[in-house]
Amino acid sequence: MVLVNNTIRFMNFTQKQLTSSEFTNSVDENEVDLRVYLNIINRYKWRILRLTLLIGLLAWLISYTLQPIYTATTTFLINVESPNIVSVQEFSVRNDQMKTQIDILSSMQVWEETVARIQKQFPEKFQPQPRKIPSLFGMPLDWQTWLSDWGISTTPVPPTNALEPPRLPSKGYLVIQDTKGSQIVAIAYDSPDPELASAIPNTLAEVYVENDLESRLQMTQKATVWLTERLDGLRGKLEDSEKNLQGFTESQKLVDVAGVKSVASQELSQISLDLGSARRKLAETSNMYEQIQRAKGKPLDVLVTIPAVFADPLVGSLKSTEVGLEQKASELGKRYGSQHPEMIAVKTELETNRANLARAVQRIIDSVTKQYEVDRANVATLDRSMRQKEGEIQSINRKQYDLGVRQRDVEANRQLYDMFLARFKETGVTQTEQKTIGRIVDAAVTPTTAYKPKKLKLVAVAMIAGLLFSIFLAFLLEHLNNTLKHGDDVEQKLGMSLLGILPRLTNRKSKQRPLFVFVEEEHSYFAESIRSMRTGIMLSNVDNPHKTLLVTSSLPAEGKTTFATNQAFALGQLDKTVLIDADMRRPSVGKGFGLTDNAPGLSEMVAGTKPFTECIHRLEGVDIDLIPSGMLPPNPLELLSSQHFAEVLKELEKQYKYVVIDSAPIHAVSDALMIAKVASAVIYVTKADFTPYQLIRGDIRRLMLINKTPIGVVLNQVIPKELSRYYGTKYGYYGGYSDYYGTYGSSATKKIVAS
Structure with a gap:
């Protein structure tokens, strides 16, 4: 069921190819899942328990x-x-x-x-x-x-x-x-x-x-001595202040300061009212005076327009007469001419009227000027009277203030003396009283x-603190571990589809060979995982099946050769398959199948020094053919990036249904990038709890830059018990998977299947 679920997840994921930006965004998504934290605690539970007990014991x-x-x-x-x-x-x-x-x-x-x-x-x-x-x-x-x-x-x-x-x-x-x-x-x-x-x-x-009691007795004695000395000083000070007050009153001839100040205040108020009226009148006269001064020297017609002049009845009458005479002169000029007696009489009358108007205007101007000078003199006089009266009131206030100071000094000295005299009498009466401040x-x-230490409480608190510290330490270790530990890490940290999980080969059998586990232990969990991944590869692109499969990893010793070989065996059960060892740096497939180092292979095929029939080795007992690396070239990258290599792959695709290529690690050299350009699909193999996921992301991003996004990631060498710790009881049967498949081929089972 788990293998089917992984296949379905892989099919759903591969329906949408990730771009480089989508790859980065998918990796950065953080989903809070409580089960993840519970699984971390479950994985470290024995270490947490041991550390907690150790802290409790200490x-x-x-x-x-x-x-x-x-x-x-x-x-x-x-x-x-x-x-x-x-x-x-x-x-x-x-x-x-x-x-x-x-x-x-x-x-x-x-x-x-x-x-x-x-x-x-x-x-x-x-x-x-x-x-x-x-x-x-x-x-x-x-x-x-x-x-x-x-x-x-x-x-x-x-x-x-x-x-x-x-x-x-x-x-x-x-x-x-x-x-x-x-x-x-x-x-x-x-x-x-x-x-x-x-x-x-x-x-x-x-x-x-x-x-x-002792301090109060001492303070009482000190207070008595101090009060006696203080009373003598206060008595003399009171007498001096009273004499000072009496002398000041006599020297200033003060009888009723409040009455004198009241009369002066009333006079000042009346002067202030008169000054306000005079200033308002001066403001009106000043306005007319300024208008006249601005119009001085201008024609009579302009002077008449001044409001103060124009408002005079005589000026208004003369102005109206002038307008009538000017109109009459205009009519006569049109009828008789300028030399007519009537015309001359009108002009004479008009000049007389204008002379009268000029005298009337000058009279008004002189009147306004005189009134302005009178009002200004009146304001100045009232202003001087007001300042004089204010000075008198200020002098009275100063005398009143000095008198008040002396009166308050006398009153304060009298009150302080009376208070000290009363306290002195009270102290003499209560000196013998002694009442305690408190009692037991x-x-x-x-x-x-003993009150402390509370041993049980101390141990309990220490164990609780130890438990919290142990849990924190477990989460810290988990956070510092930047490798891929289970299938969910592939999708969460890499943003890639999980093609499948391969268990770690325990080597409990002395003759167990990793390259031949699929054919020698066909009922094991390892073999079943290979079949499940074979199904995922076939379903990843149903309309256009992948023919050339490139298998690579980030670092050496991650199990890519083991996966490539066993996957080739699985594909060979379906159709004609060839396995190519394209790791020109450290080839290992040929040795695993018993071939010598001089056996012709891929390098001879690309160089054209050997025919295909000599480079392709037919293997007995298996359903695949093998092309070893051949003689190691001085520059493998140049060989794999050549056009001849692409032509060799096209020829092999015609002869075989599936071509599986085992390449060098992608992080060390760029051989895998050159092969990926001509391959149909790329499968990425990584070792569990070994390679940092940041390194894998960088290598996968290099493949994406050439539009060769891996169709899936194979998480290799996973310990079944560790897997069950990550997933809890949901995946607890991983540990017994191999035992189940170990008995799957028994005679009793075969009879059931046959029936």
Whole structure:
């Protein structure tokens, strides 16, 4: 069934020939398949298991060498609501903050005093102790000695009976944890000695309470002395500020600064209103004045058009009279001429009217000019008055500011003096009060069991980490392996069709010959794979069957000669077939069939030194003919690229149904490229888990450049057990395939087939 499936996949794939770009795109496609990852884990499962167990064993050994650690906890209540003895911020402790008290509790001063008390309480525990060596089941585990014996350690190893210097308790093992919403904190300490683990938290709490009482008493005494000195200074400062205020009031003759400032403000407001009106009026006059100045020196007709002039009633009347006289003069000029008495009278009247108009315009211009000068002088006067009044108000503001400064100074000094006087009285009353900052709720008890190490947890975590590391290492090794390991790699990494899979020949039989496996073990899995690939070759191009088949590979020792020979045997069962050894560099087919090195072959046929009948060797017991390489030419590439070689192949195609050519590796030399140009089809053979797929892709791309895309890839020398690991139980019967075919030809089976 697997062989049929491979054939169907090959037929579907060959219906579409890949171009060079399609080849590259198909290779770069990455499809996520969970089964691929599961198969990788399945292939490396025993190595993963061994490494995981090894890491677990090392963790177990290390856990027994670790020193046991004991922990004890003291529950302590911090009284943050205790009244302040001295309320001055500069000298009081802010007892309303839990974090502040925890910081004090964990301070270095409290810790050093605690260690000093512990040394006095347990003097025997801080004496030099004999060197302890960890043991497992009574056997000492002295790693330092072992490393020294192996020559790894460079430091001198102390003797077994040597004394170790005493180690003081470390603050790093102290943990203080508060409870949210509560004033209780937990003081815990880890130590290899259970007595120290319980004594240190209790002693720390006692030292903290005593230090708090002592510090508050000292601060109270210091505050009393400081307050006394400060009150004397504040009293003198208050008196000086009051005298300064009184002297300033008398020197400036200040009675009611607010009333004087109010009158000045009202006057300034009225001047500001008058100045605004004057400026608006000046703006109007200035506009008319500028129009007149721009028209100065221009004809009367232009001056009349000025809005200020044109708006005057007299000018308007004179202008209308002038228009009427001009119209009358025009009519008389047409009727009587310029010398007529009536015409002369009209002209005289017109000149008189224009003179009156000129005097009226000049009167208006003079009036506007005078009004402009008056308005400008008015604005200047009001502006000076306003600046003078503003100066008066600024002077009043400065005096008011200086007065306010002195008044505030007096008030601040008075308040500070009153406050210090009140605190001084309070300090004298409360000096004898001493309330503790906290108390022990539950004292620490000497532990009987070690807190850590948790050996089972340590081993479990180590094994889980080891398992993850082993799986990661397996995927890393798989990723670094860039060879083709199974059939799916051919399509995924090369973008080529898989023609078939050939198992590795185990050589368990002493007389097994790789070139003759197909004819000598015709019921083996190897032979059946050859038949399946023969079917794929025949179905790859049904309309125009391939006659000349070129078999090549990337590197030597990939099994191309074995495949070419056995495939020739398979094709020979169907029709007349000839096998050609075209590997002019390292020929091996002739020797495999028992021919001598001097046997005529391909080189003689192409050169024409021997007739075809002498170069074609008839083999006994098989259905194919053989053409060995013949005498090795000095330049094989020149021989294979000649026209004579192409003519020889055409002649052989007339005599034989199939021509199978075994060529040199394509990556080493270009012989296979020359043969591929005249061959009908190319079959690419590669060894499983041997050749990097990047190398194969490059060689296949060289074939594509000459339009000779291989019809399929043969994955050779695959280990059936490894194949089943890649595919899982789906392909698990690969390992027993040869056994199945080994019994396929038994007498009982033959009887069944015959019936």
